Amino acid sequence: MIEKILLAVSGLGHAEEMLKTLKEIPSIQQAKVTVLHVVPAQTTATAMTDKWEEGGKILANAIQTLNLDPSQVSSILRQGEPKDVVCQVADEIDADLIIMGSRGLKRLQSILSNSVSQYVFQLSSRPMLLVKDDIYVKKIRRIMVAIDNSDAAKHCLNLALFLLRDIPGGQLILSNINTDLRGKTSEVSEINPEKNPTLAAAVAQAQRQGVPVRCYTSSGKPGEEICRLAEELNIDLLLLGSPDRRPSVAKSFVDIDRLVGASLSDYVRVNASCPVLLARTVG
Structure with a gap:
């Protein structure tokens, strides 16, 4: 909510x-x-x-x-x-x-x-x-969630379904990236969720709420691929989970290692061609 x-x-x-x-x-x-x-x-x-x-x-x-x-x-x-x-x-x-x-x-x-x-x-x-500052804000119809087994991704799925449930013509796009850190990419392709347990569970949840859903995949570096899918599929809003890796003792301090390190959420925040909703579960 x-x-x-x-x-x-x-x-x-x-x-x-x-x-x-x-x-x-x-x-x-x-x-x-x-x-x-x-x-x-x-x-x-x-x-x-x-x-x-x-x-x-x-x-x-x-x-x-x-x-x-x-x-x-x-x-x-x-x-x-x-x-x-x-x-x-x-x-x-x-x-x-x-x-x-x-x-x-x-x-x-x-x-x-x-x-x-x-x-x-x-x-x-x-x-x-x-x-x-440099993106065009569009009417929200197509919402993409980068889905995996993490609690943060499941939280994003719930948020997306909350937003989409009453949007006429709304559609949920689930993306699942096959990681290839060498940067070797594949074509963006629509996939059958039944062959992927993570996607199958998310699709079933969307269908229970009456939200139309389609699933896509590609391979490559996750951040780059999420941004590529969002652009190619003409996504209006992208939801991305960001697991909180900080121990409780460090909650009040900025995690400099993570800021400087290869953060997926940070890459997408900077490079996505649509608004990005970042969410993490409360640990």
Whole structure:
């Protein structure tokens, strides 16, 4: 269920447009929306005043753009470090989904440029919908889930079915990649799920909920193949599970090793041609 959405706005990007598109989905229409803008600390009182005024205008413009029922939307203007405040407010309102814009920076760039979206995804266990500045937000009809045996993938499947169950003409696309780390690729092909137990279970779950489903596969490097399938199959929204590998003692720290390492979710976040909803199970 998605009943509480946190939309973090900065005055740039397609995050507001993404929320408007989501709000057209029947299962999301009653969700409460909190629009957040964070004002970073400034060195002088005058600069701080200017930033507060600017932040107020950004919030007002975002709410006007969204054009939602006033009973469904609230706004928060808060001072602080943006990446910390987004996490704090998400916890305060118990958000079921965080929506943020993303510049699509690669891993090391994200660290060096203090990427808010990358930091929030590392530290929050909540599903996060990232909308890159350079993509076109389309009406959501075709949702793809990268499926495997992980709990995170099953969580994504449940989210996708929640979104699709009342979309007229909606379709679930399940992708299953045959990993070839040498980068040798194959054609994208539709497959019979009965030959794959993981896909068969997911298809049965979709059919029980009356959601049309098709299954595709290809081989190659997983991140590259997921992005290729999303583009070739004209996907409107991609859902990808991201297992949380951090031990509980390290929950409050950014996992630098993982940021720098070969993260599948990070590759897809940067390179996918459609909005990406990243989700992990809460450990």
